[in-house]
Amino acid sequence: MLATPITPLIDEKNLRHVRDLILQSSNILITTHVSPDGDALGSSLGLYHHLLKRGKKVRVMVPNSFPYFLKWMKGSEDVLIFEYNPEAGKHIIDEVDLIFCLDYNIPKRIGKMATHVQNAHAKRILIDHHPYPEKACEVVISHPEKSSTSELIFRLIDQLGEYESMNHATAECIYCGMMTDTGGFTYNSNDPEIFEIISLLLKKKIDKDAIYSNVYNNYSKDRFLLLGFTLLHRMKIYDELHSALIYLSKEDQNQFKYNKGDTEGFVNYPLSIKDIVFSTFIREDEDYIKISFRSQGNFACNEFASEFFNGGGHRNASGGEYYGTMKEVLEIFENGLQQYAQKLQSSKR
DSSP states (O other): OOSSOOOOOOOHHHHHHHHHHHOSSSEEEEEOSSSSHHHHHHHHHHHHHHHHTTTTEEEEEESOOOGGGGGGGGTGOEEGGGGGGGHHHHHHHHHEEHHHHHHHOOOOGGGHHHHHHHHHHEEEEEESSSSSOOOOOOOEETTTTSSSSSHHHHHHHTTOOOOOOOHHHHHHHOOOOHHTTTTTTSSSOOOOOHHHHHHHHHTTTOOHHHHHHHSSOOOOHHHHHHHHHHHHHSSEGGGTEEEEEEEEEEHHOOOOOOOTTTTTTGGGGGGSTTTTEEEEEEEESSSEEEEEEEOOOTOOHHHHHHHSSSSSSETTEEEEEEESSSHHHHOOHHHOHHHHHHHHHTOOO
């Protein structure tokens, strides 16, 4: 019997399978996607602490490094970064007997780890909130309607009947993941049970104000100079289409000593402008161009992401990628705006 009022979500068959796989496993690996964000790290470290408490040998491995403003989370110092030592990473993947795939729906989202994880002898459990998951894992727990993978980790622990044994570190990481993947509970967060879960996490004595400050009040001076430059010199408003674009080349970022995570949240700023319902941030990375979309009201930015940039996500928060030049991606984006002109003009905040 559940110890909380949260509605059971996970299918009983899947729940039993997860319980059995954890019981049968002695060496567990938790993986998440390239450029881990707050939800990726929060869900991974939340589950990590919970499994450690159960006496399991467990490690977290990520494809590449993560932002400095997430390194306050307990256990972040023990996260293995695959790109730093691929051979050691491959060895670890080969020796584990259970792999959790958190916050990604298809293998390519874990970059160079993908082939090794796919070929591993270990059983795999996928837990994610992005649409269209690959079904290759032994267990697939996919709920795109939910706010975050961190919320799903809470629900898993709760349905396993283990809320009472959840420790402070697990609760803190789960809260961080839920908070960051909803923009501080400003989108994808209309489900009343989200706030029931927050209440239950607060009962574990987490300090939600400190968590907010650790994430959002922990930026460098260079990050603010980059933000000012971006809004002044790299923002374009499409008034009739209720849309805004901001973009940064590698050269732009290098001027301001860019560090991973410095542009976190930039995409949200144009949504503060009156009548803007669709905001896009295009940033040139090392090997590709990363694109982030945010929207308000009834405009589905995930449809735009899917059609033009092989992306996806949620109605009001999604992303994509492009392999080519900045000039090309800007042309595709503006052509896309024209194709979506009718939807954009009729959108409401």
